Amino acid sequence: MAGNERGRLLRLVAGQPPRAEPPDALAALAKSAVAGDRAAVRTFLVTVGPHLLRVVRRVLGANHPEVDDVAQESAFAVMDALPRHRGESSVLHFVCRVAVLTAMNVRRRDAAQKRYSQREHGLEVELFPGSSPAPDAALSAQGNAQIVRELLDALPQQQAEVLALHCVLGYTVPEIAESAGVPLETVRSRLRLAKQAVRERVLGDPRLGKMVEESS
Amino acid sequence: MNSERDSVADLVVLARRGALPASEQSRLREALLASAETRVLHDAGLEFDAEAPVLAGDEERILRMARRVQRGTRRLKISPRVRQAAQSMALGMLIAGLAIAAIEIARWHPRAKPGAASAVTSVHAPNAPAPNLAHDQRLVPVTPEPALSEAPQNNSPTPVGSAPASARFADAQNASPASKFKSASELFADANQARVKGDLPGAVAISQQLEATFPNSNEGITTHLSLGVLYMQQGNPTLALQEFKIYRHIGSSAVMAEALWGEEQALQQLGRPSEERAVLEELLQNYPRSAYVAAAEKRLAALNN
Numbered sequence: 001m002a003g004n005e006r007g008r009l010l011r012l013v014a015g016q017p018p019r020a021e022p023p024d025a026l027a028a029l030a031k032s033a034v035a036g037d038r039a040a041v042r043t044f045l046v047t048v049g050p051h052l053l054r055v056v057r058r059v060l061g062a063n064h065p066e067v068d069d070v071a072q073e074s075a076f077a078v079m080d081a082l083p084r085h086r087g088e089s090s091v092l093h094f095v096c097r098v099a100v101l102t103a104m105n106v107r108r109r110d111a112a113q114k115r116y117s118q119r120e121h122g123l124e125v126e127l128f129p130g131s132s133p134a135p136d137a138a139l140s141a142q143g144n145a146q147i148v149r150e151l152l153d154a155l156p157q158q159q160a161e162v163l164a165l166h167c168v169l170g171y172t173v174p175e176i177a178e179s180a181g182v183p184l185e186t187v188r189s190r191l192r193l194a195k196q197a198v199r200e201r202v203l204g205d206p207r208l209g210k211m212v213e214e215s216s
Numbered sequence: 217m218n219s220e221r222d223s224v225a226d227l228v229v230l231a232r233r234g235a236l237p238a239s240e241q242s243r244l245r246e247a248l249l250a251s252a253e254t255r256v257l258h259d260a261g262l263e264f265d266a267e268a269p270v271l272a273g274d275e276e277r278i279l280r281m282a283r284r285v286q287r288g289t290r291r292l293k294i295s296p297r298v299r300q301a302a303q304s305m306a307l308g309m310l311i312a313g314l315a316i317a318a319i320e321i322a323r324w325h326p327r328a329k330p331g332a333a334s335a336v337t338s339v340h341a342p343n344a345p346a347p348n349l350a351h352d353q354r355l356v357p358v359t360p361e362p363a364l365s366e367a368p369q370n371n372s373p374t375p376v377g378s379a380p381a382s383a384r385f386a387d388a389q390n391a392s393p394a395s396k397f398k399s400a401s402e403l404f405a406d407a408n409q410a411r412v413k414g415d416l417p418g419a420v421a422i423s424q425q426l427e428a429t430f431p432n433s434n435e436g437i438t439t440h441l442s443l444g445v446l447y448m449q450q451g452n453p454t455l456a457l458q459e460f461k462i463y464r465h466i467g468s469s470a471v472m473a474e475a476l477w478g479e480e481q482a483l484q485q486l487g488r489p490s491e492e493r494a495v496l497e498e499l500l501q502n503y504p505r506s507a508y509v510a511a512a513e514k515r516l517a518a519l520n521n
Binding site for chain 1: 225226229230232233251252253254256257259260261263264265267269270271274277278279281282284285286
């Protein structure tokens with residue numbers, strides 16, 4: 001099924017005939033790493049390391065103080081999960097998905113702690129109005145990427161995962177289905193709900209709505 | 217319907233990858249104009265793609281990451297609150313350690329008294345006992361001096377040396393209360409001034425205070441010599457001999473002949489000719505150009521005869 005879906009994606013590119021699936025360059029290396037070859041483990045991690053860092057930075061933001069820690073945690077998670085990889089997707093997609101999930105968990109944990117702290121101390125941002133724009137508003141004004149990051153914290157886990165794979169990593173619907181190991185229809189449904197949340201967020205915030213109008 | 221939605225989502229992805237054919241670009245434009253959320257996701261995707269894929273230090277980060285995974289050592293994830301508490305605790309332990317070390321060092325100081333935190337506090341203690349020179353590590357063992365009762369005594373009008381050390385030091389404190397917080401050079405000048413005025417007890421008291429307060433200063437070391445001279449003037453050769461011997465071990469060689477000559481004078485008064493002869497020979501051998509050479513030779517000849 002995976003080969004058929006990938007072929008359908010490639011048909012979008014005009015003049016490019018369907019071609020045979022290229023072999024996964026990391027598959028053999030991953031297999032050796034799972035078998036316990038120390039040199040293979042090192043080579044595998046050095047190869048996927050840049051992708052781990054890139055994914056973590058995209059999800060958390062490049063200036064997040066825990067980027068290194070989360071990338072490290074992602075590397076451990078990848079090595080723990082690698083024996084369970086059955087080849088539904090490429091090894092690199094599998095690695096990136098693990099990193100996305102690890103980084104998203106950190107974001108959601110931080111968001112939960114922030115909410116708990118506000119509830120615990122009875123502090124609300126609205127209680128302290130100021131003349132200058134709020135920091136989160138200033139940050140949001142920097143770009144749409146931040147809107148997506150904030151939605152990753154707020155959306156249900158599965159919708160957030162699909163949104164991250166689609167928007168943050170740039171996966172097509174079939175690629176998401178392969179990586180997540182779920183049917184295409186499920187991915188479409190989750191992506192539709194995620195887009196709906198984006199729309200509600202944009203329409204619910206006049207400032208964002210204006211920004212979108214200006215960018216168009 | 218689903219296929220249409222997939223097409224839009226995948227058009228956005230292909231556009232980000234730079235693989236969107238020209239025939240599909242108009243479709244993408246229409247989709248972006250028709251849907252605000254598609255526009256947001258498209259722009260956000262472009263912003264994600266524009267972020268630097270590699271930053272300085274990434275190679276080292278990746279190698280470190282690989283090493284940790286191979287060793288199986290996970291980084292400890294410590295919350296900021298716990299980290300701050302640990303840092304505060306470490307800082308507190310460091311300060312406590314430094315304080316304990318300072319107290320221990322003060323106890324080891326040869327001049328420090330039992331129960332005193334530091335030598336500096338002894339300056340402000342009105343009833344502090346005189347320093348115990350027997351534990352002064354700067355000195356080599358010397359033959360014990362005869363008891364005061366056995367030594368030939370002159371009828372000194374001011375028997376300062378016969379008083380207990382604590383009493384003498386208390387006298388010094390009472391004699392010049394304003395000098396409690398003076399520097400070594402000021403105390404030295406005060407002692408000289410008292411000596412010039414003929415106030416020998418006052419000069420002795422100030423000199424004792426100087427030795428007790430600033431034992432390692434130049435003035436404190438030189439005071440052993442001047443105090444020996446003062447004791448001699450007061451007719452107390454036993455105490456004078458102690459001061460001259462101390463100076464011989466820790467004093468400057470510039471006026472060492474003076475200390476040797478003072479020691480000879482004290483020994484002469486104490487009636488210890490053999491020791492007196494040894495000191496005179498040392499004086500003549502080591503300081504042949506000293507002002508005391510003629511007198512020393514004369515005294516040595518008298519002793520030999």
